Amino acid sequence: MFMRWNTSVLAICVVLHGVSHCGADTLLAPTVLKPDDYPVLGVYCGGSGETFNKAVELGFDYMFPSVFWYEETDWLKGMVERAHERGVKICPSFGTAYDGYGERKSDFAAAHPEWFEIRRNGDRTDHGAHLGLSFGVPEVRQHKVKVFAQRVRDYNLDGITLDYTRFFERTCGYHPSIVDAFKAETGRDAAKIPNKDAKWKQFRANYVTKFVRELRAELDTIATERGRPVELLACSNADPHECMDYAMQDWQAWVDEGLVDGMVTMIYKHDANEVLRQVQVANEACRGKVWHMPMIAPYDWYITSDEQLLDQSLKALKTGTNALAFYRDDFIFKYELWDSIEQVSKWTRPEIQRQPINYLQNPGFELALENWAIGLGEHVERVEHDGGSRTGQAALRFTGPAELRQIIDRGFLGNPQSMTISLWTRAGALAAGTQLFVDVSVNSGKVNSGKGAEAYYRVPVTLADGNDWQQFEVRLPLDPTRSIEHILLGIVAEGSEADLLVDDLAVSLSDQPADSPGDYKISSKQASKNWQPATDNLVRGQLVSGSSFWEKGTEYDNAVDGDFSAENYSYGAAWVSQRPGQDQWILIALPASKRISRIRLMNNTSQAAYRTNEFSIELSNDGRRFRKVADGGLPDDGVTWTERSFKPQHAKYIRFNGITGFNLEYAVGLLEIEAFEE
Secondary structure, three states, X not given: OOOOOOOOOOEEEEXXXXXXXXXXXXXXXXXXXXXXXXXXXXXXXXXXXXXXXXXXXXXXXXXXXXXXXXXXXXXXXHHHHHHHHOOOEXXXXXXXXXXXXXXXXXXXXXXXXXXXXXXXXXXXXXOEXXXXXXXXXXXXXXXXXXXXXXXXXXXXXXXXXXXXXXXXXXXXXXXXXXXXXHHHHHOOOHHHOOXXXXXXXXXXXXXXXXXXXXXXXXXXXXXXXXXXXXXXXXXXXXXXXXXXXXXXXXXXXXXXXXXXXXXXXEOOOOOHHHHHHHHHHHHHHHOOOOEEEEEEOOOOOXXXXXXXXXXXXXXXXXXXXXXXXXXXXXXXXXXXXXXXXHHHHOOOHHHHHHOOOOOOOOOOOOOOOOOXXXXXXXXXXXXXXXXXXXXXXXXXXXXXXXXXXXXXXXXXXXXXXXXXXXEEEEEOOOOOOOEEEEEEEEEEEEOOOOOEEEEEEEEEEOOOEXXXXXXXXXXXXXXXXXXXXXXXXXXXXXXXXXXXXXXXXXXXXXXXXXXXXXXXXXXXXXXXXXXXXXXXXXXXXXXXXXXXXXXXXXXXXXXXOOOOOOHHHHOOOOEEOOOOOEEEEEEEEEEEEEEEEEXXXXXXXXXXXXXXXXXXXXXEOOOOOOEEEEEEEOOOOOOOEEEEEXXXXXXXXXXXXXXXXXXXXXXXXXXXXXXXXX
């Protein structure tokens, strides 16, 4: 028996061009690190000499080149030799399900066209972006195992990282080898039952697991021959239930059966708190049996700055996970993020534990006003101050109220007793009566209870004329017996005239109690009185969260921005969910409760694949117990308003549910939602 990964190891992995795994700090076997040791580093790459040199410079321990598993890779052997001279392990990433791409096929696939996977509609996966043979065919699995073993031996690899070890999508898995076996075992015809049938999905997933099991056995044989481990790592999305639902990938079974040494979860998110939440989900699924490596993404628009990379890295590591991966090297160079990765590489476990999480996103306004709701935005803008070290701030310039608001709705760690809020302010000449407040509402609920509770606070911020920056900080109480659902933070300026700058805001949680738990608390009635909407439409410019969004330009807050543009598929104007086009939602959180009696909706102006068909509207006072006030269908166009009136009722939360889209395999969407008082 050879050594598996020890879950007490702290590791970090940079991922380039693909997916990866991180390892320990020696070539031959994983090593348990002391609590105060620096993290282990790894890099996933192509054959770039620049990346290799950078990895050596920063003391990386692992490299993960991305290659076609079915083709010889001449440069890989040279990389292995150079890496081993420096004590670095090589575990390439292989896209297992692929047997070619476009019109190009592997020799084995070209010789066996009868073994290509088949979709429910009868199409073969023998061309295009998804080209692959069926896991249901024993000869296919045997061939892949043989080639993988050959690659390990020929290139002296330390292990394999399995990517795309799944069906391409939920409509696949209808090859006769699978359909016939299902009928023989269950008596059911797969073509006559829903594609989402639980037993049918599990039956297909078992064939992928069978491949992983067969590969594990072959790698164990090689490990025995060598006298050292051959590591088998699996790449997947973070939630095993979603993996099963979409691609029949049962990685939970791989973990529980001990088939893999580590899980590399692809958490390509712009939302750092969603990163935190997904790492928690995957940590729980790994159950301490394997090493979990969350992979965050300096790629595309997900992470583009040092601040974002450090924020996501800290939030991932604060969950207690023993590894971290970065995707990918060309964008790391593009965005010049190696310096921040070097900072992460020097964090010790005690230092990680000491650093507080800032749950606010874009707290220094490096990304303009992203993540911040600003109502109509008439008196709020992002500016750059010439003096000091600050490069971006939010300016509140107004005659009347101006506000910045942000919702924190996921990723909470532990059972905190207090919340610390801090910010920096700089005030120019102030008119008499100008005031700045921190408005906070904490939505919480008893575990296993449908009831929620809302605590409101209004904290005055002391302002002084002049050009000096001042820091303000306050600690507010939390009930550790209740789970936090949402925290709504508002920075609200009131008065006849002002020129205020705010910067470097922070919200952190602590297990230390607040000093004065009764200070600043107000009633829900007073909170409602304090908030006076700028227009009759209560939701315009307010806070929105949701189940998912398609990509940048289709975010939740597009549904309340008053933009009705139809250009470029309504990007920047409409909310569009991820797949599937059913059971998706957005939640609008008002600063305080209002008496609502009417809702108006307009469908996405884009094509039907991104529009909502059936919908419902729900209201809530506490964010946990919702009541339906409207439902029906939206027209298949993006120009017709759908209006629903109902008996007036108090609510702080408005939830739009996209029950189904016009195409269930795509998305639901919404161009605009409006809500009005009686």
